[in-house]
Amino acid sequence: MLVKPLEHQHWEAVKKIYELGIATKTATFETEAPSWKEWNAKHLPHSRLICEIDERVGAWVALREVQNDCIDAGVAEISIYAHPACKGLGLGFVLMEHVIRHSEEHGIWTLQAQIFEDNKSTIRLHEKSGFRRVGYRERIGVLDGIWHNVILFERRSKVVGGG
Numbered sequence: 337m338l339v340k341p342l343e344h345q346h347w348e349a350v351k352k353i354y355e356l357g358i359a360t361k362t363a364t365f366e367t368e369a370p371s372w373k374e375w376n377a378k379h380l381p382h383s384r385l386i387c388e389i390d391e392r393v394g395a396w397v398a399l400r401e402v403q404n405d406c407i408d409a410g411v412a413e414i415s416i417y418a419h420p421a422c423k424g425l426g427l428g429f430v431l432m433e434h435v436i437r438h439s440e441e442h443g444i445w446t447l448q449a450q451i452f453e454d455n456k457s458t459i460r461l462h463e464k465s466g467f468r469r470v471g472y473r474e475r476i477g478v479l480d481g482i483w484h485n486v487i488l489f490e491r492r493s494k495v496v497g498g499g
Contacts, residue, residue: 342384349393383438387427394422410445432465445497453485467491
């Protein structure tokens with residue numbers, strides 16, 4: 337298992353994993369993966385990581401700014417996806433440890449996540465990684481005619497922003 341920066345040359349593998357996540361209908365309200373240009377523009381330039389296993393991308397993580405104002409300058413939303421064939425191998429937890437450290441090195445004091453209520457493995461990963469439930473949004477969005485509830489999670493840094 338090798339963690340390294342997510343770069344443009346990894347995009348096809350990252351996109352495929354994202355498309356597999358979209359297909360579950362429990363990972364995102366998105367219905368198709370964006371182009372590299374769109375994805376690249378939406379995500380912070382730091383704290384983009386992949387986890388390779390047997391020289392293939394098995395999982396990825398990236399951060400997005402929450403807003404562009406000074407209030408949320410140290411807050412980012414996390415996205416983390418693993419290839420279904422790699423679930424249960426610990427790649428997500430390894431990436432979480434790395435992205436938390438990377439985000440803190442770049443002044444991020446709060447990571448937040450919005451997770452579908454029925455996405456139990458992602459909920460467990462976030463809880464194991466020090467995130468806590470801070471909210472619940474009932475029937476916040478519809479996907480293929482089905483309304484979904486979302487649980488809001490956050491993780492406050494103990495080293496950046498006063499803990």
